[in-house]
Amino acid sequence: MRSLFRFLLRNYFLMMFLALETISLVMIVNLNNYQRVNFFNSSNDLTGAINEKYSSFDDYFTLGRTNARLAADNASLRKQLQLMMLQQEKYPKTRPDTVDAPAYVFTSAKVISNSTNKQFNYITLNKGSRQGIKPDMGIINSEGVVGVITNVSANYSTGLSLLNKRLMGISAKITRNNYSGALVWDGEHFNTADLKEIPFNVMVNVGDSVVTSSNSGIFPEGIMIGKITKYDVESGTNFFNIKVELSTNFKTLKYVEVVQNTKHAELKKLELNNVGE
């Protein structure tokens, strides 16, 4: 036994080598298939932290390339987003899908100029007759009604904003009871308007939605206009004086949709025949 120890002690270098090499070989044979699962899980926290530090340091050298790629990504995403936004504006949830509905065509446009602080507010769009814009088309966006086109040039068009007292009433109705009236801006605030011509025997509640009716032929039926905030009976008349809070935020207008009723001419002609008789 003692001689064995002496032998081991004398040859400890060889023995230690064989031991360590055996450990290594056992690890090679046993662990390499499962290395990532069960080897050094705790100590890989250390190596992981070091690698993460290094990569955060390494990131600085690729900042330029990363930025360029991000910018390109952003551009393509923004393009997609814009497409989707326009698509969403084309198909608001409130629009009915019936066979009898007039065929409306929508053209996207960007608001170039817009005012909210005057009594007669106008809106200018970046599309004109070349893009098929004509007078008497409606302007809407995803939030609600914006205005009506009045003048068209080759590439631009201007229209009356809903916030314009010359806009002689948009045909509007209360969704709860389908009574329709005329919506006129009160000239006081950029997000309130008056709903006229609703008879006082009608049930009206604060919070009722007001949407476009099908009477005008300018807007599709059911485009959001706003919500009733207040109502009272005008003295000496049979009509309510209803205050409507507009759903469109005219301060932040950016992209709008121009609505064309392709049957508008036919409608007008028919109605003129009635007048002639």
Add this chain to the structure above:
Amino acid sequence: MIKDFGKYIIMFVVLVLVQVLILNNIQFSGFINPYVYILFILLLPFTIPGYLLLGLSFILGLSIDMFNNTPGIHAGATVLLGFMRPGIARLVSSREIIEKGNTPNMTQLGFASFLKYVVISVLVHHLFLFYAEAFSFRDFFETFLRFILSSIFSIVIILASQFIVFKN
């Protein structure tokens, strides 16, 4: 001695980090993969006790294994190198230099002896490493090519580092 101890700890850390963060990312055409961290074993003093030499070799290999997720492969190679190192040292240099307790660097050994020392050490280490990594002799010649090319690259880098870093 304590000063040397600190020096070797720093060298250990620096070499492991250089290996895993920089050199492991260099893989020319999938063949050349230099392993320079063994410089730590090569530069340990001649008179280092055997258990320390083997123990440090094992720890060094294991450290690299931890980063590479290759349990045992580098440890086996470094332990083999640690075991062979006294023999290689005796082969390339004279008894006087070894017994003086010097570190086996280029100024002590001279360029020719140091070159021999490095070449033999790298070949021993890499031979074990690449075949343990492949773990079969099926692609024997492909593994051999990787072994040779990587060895050349490792030797060049080790010698260059001696000229640049440890010149004085």
